[in-house]
Amino acid sequence: EADIYQTPRYLVIGTGKKITLECSQTMGHDKMYWYQQDPGMELHLIHYSYGVNSTEKGDLSSESTVSRIRTEHFPLTLESARPSHTSQYLCASSDSGQGTYEQYFGPGTRLTVT
Amino acid sequence: AQSVTQPDIHITVSEGASLELRCNYSYGATPYLFWYVQSPGQGLQLLLKYFSGDTLVQGIKGFEAEFKRSQSSFNLRKPSVHWSDAAEYFCAQIREADKLIFGTGTRLQVFP
Numbered sequence: 001e002a003d004i005y006q007t008p009r010y011l012v013i014g015t016g017k018k019i020t021l022e023c024s025q026t027m028g029h030d031k032m033y034w035y036q037q038d039p040g041m042e043l044h045l046i047h048y049s050y051g052v053n054s055t056e057k058g059d060l061s062s063e064s065t066v067s068r069i070r071t072e073h074f075p076l077t078l079e080s081a082r083p084s085h086t087s088q089y090l091c092a093s094s095d096s097g098q099g100t101y102e103q104y105f106g107p108g109t110r111l112t113v114t
Numbered sequence: 115a116q117s118v119t120q121p122d123i124h125i126t127v128s129e130g131a132s133l134e135l136r137c138n139y140s141y142g143a144t145p146y147l148f149w150y151v152q153s154p155g156q157g158l159q160l161l162l163k164y165f166s167g168d169t170l171v172q173g174i175k176g177f178e179a180e181f182k183r184s185q186s187s188f189n190l191r192k193p194s195v196h197w198s199d200a201a202e203y204f205c206a207q208i209r210e211a212d213k214l215i216f217g218t219g220t221r222l223q224v225f226p
Contacts, residue, residue: 004157006157009155031212033213033214040123040218040219040221041219042118042204042216042217042218042219043204043214043216045213045214048213058213059213090157090158092157092158094212096212100163100165101146101163101208101212101214102148102160102163103160103214104160105150105157105158105159106157107155107156107157108155108156108157
């Protein structure tokens with residue numbers, strides 16, 4: 001079954017650590033996205049990719065970086081985690097060939113930086 | 115700037131009652147509109163979408179939404195709510211380059 005996966009689901013880490021949030025999809029979608037969601041708030045786009053070797057920053061400024069070396073994989077990295085990075089991070093993908101603009105979301109990673 | 119507004123932060127209904135969640139979108143000649151649902155600790159699941167055609171769209175789990183251009187609205191409805199419908203609901207609109215802009219969400223509580 002085609003799906004989109006995120007690991008870890010929960011992460012508690014100390015300030016200054018480097019972390020990578022994983023996102024993989026098995027649907028062959030060309031477009032992938034990272035959103036940041038604070039409790040009770042809307043989702044804000046922080047990164048997106050239109051295909052391999054394509055990455056762009058989203059609307060919300062983020063100290064994180066992303067890479068897209070393979071179609072199915074879109075990891076997000078924080079070089080030095082800070083308490084202000086505490087949030088939920090949601091990964092999504094879509095197929096531009098379908099013309100439906102529907103985005104499929106992973107279950108999210110809840111990050112807590114102490 | 116384009117925006118999506120969900121006026122109701124929190125709604126409480128009794129099980130079996132009808133439900134309407136409000137959503138207003140900003141200007142767009144041909145808005146592409148979505149409703150997503152997010153259960154606690156989960157990602158977002160698409161309930162329904164509107165691109166064109168019939169202004170009343172049917173979705174999963176018995177939900178429907180009506181597009182009203184004159185009111186810039188895309189309200190979500192369900193005739194009879196089930197306890198399992200308790201979740202956070204997000205309205206969203208496509209803007210340029212296939213990016214989604216979300217409303218702030220409406221938290222639905224269902225009492226037995």
